[in-house]
Amino acid sequence: MMEMKTNIVLIGFMGAGKTEAGKLLAKKMGLNFIDLDFLIESYEGMTITEIFKQKGEPYFRDLESKVIKDIGKNKKDVLNSLKKFIDITIESDNLIFYGKDKFWVISTGGGTPVYNDNLKILKRLGFIVYLKAGSKTIYKRIKSEKNRPVLGQEGFSEKGIKNILKERENVYERADIIIYTDGLSLQSVAEEIDIFVLNLSGH
Ligand code: S3P
Numbered sequence: 001m002m003e004m005k006t007n008i009v010l011i012g013f014m015g016a017g018k019t020e021a022g023k024l025l026a027k028k029m030g031l032n033f034i035d036l037d038f039l040i041e042s043y044e045g046m047t048i049t050e051i052f053k054q055k056g057e058p059y060f061r062d063l064e065s066k067v068i069k070d071i072g073k074n075k076k077d078v079l080n081s082l083k084k085f086i087d088i089t090i091e092s093d094n095l096i097f098y099g100k101d102k103f104w105v106i107s108t109g110g111g112t113p114v115y116n117d118n119l120k121i122l123k124r125l126g127f128i129v130y131l132k133a134g135s136k137t138i139y140k141r142i143k144s145e146k147n148r149p150v151l152g153q154e155g156f157s158e159k160g161i162k163n164i165l166k167e168r169e170n171v172y173e174r175a176d177i178i179i180y181t182d183g184l185s186l187q188s189v190a191e192e193i194d195i196f197v198l199n200l201s202g203h
Pocket of ligand 1 (some may be wrong): 013014015018066108109110111112147148149150158159
């Protein structure tokens with residue numbers, strides 16, 4: 001197995017598979033994994049939907065920036081930053097921990113790179129992978145889910161998704177690499193990222 005020299009940060013719209021493909025990738029490469037939404041939910045003791053409802057989106061965005069800023073401060077020791085926010089021994093599907101000397105796969109929320117100077121911070125934190133999906137695919141993947149406060153305001157139609165996607169796309173596309181996920185299984189997405197990173201590291 002090749003040796004990773006940096007963290008991998010997954011960005012992209014809701015339903016792009018950041019969390020699920022991220023977990024598969026981490027397991028495949030023997031890296032640690034953390035999901036930012038999960039981190040925020042554990043820290044606040046509330047679901048994202050509850051945070052949006054009770055404290056508002058600006059509060060959520062501030063918290064999101066604060067968390068990545070803290071993690072970004074010491075990208076070689078993500079674990080220590082995470083300990084501020086979460087009990088790392090917690091058994092969870094959204095936290096995989098193989099060891100403190102391992103790099104991390106970090107899956108972000110769909111809005112994370114878009115706000116404040118988050119993208120800059122994420123770029124310092126690791127190699128950025130944009131999991132790109134079209135509005136049709138996204139709509140199909142998430143139409144039956146309820147935990148999507150951002151889309152709730154837009155009426156949750158394919159057109160609503162398309163509009164937000166259009167606003168965000170130019171930020172997402174500033175990633176180091178783009179993976180087109182339409183029609184791909186999560187397993188294939190994880191494999192593609194693996195292959196890309198492998199090529200980049202010159203192995
Ligand atoms: C958001 C995406 C969600 C979550 C929050 C806001 C967004 O994350 O952070 O509901 O603004 O697109 P996922 O992309 O993991 O669903």
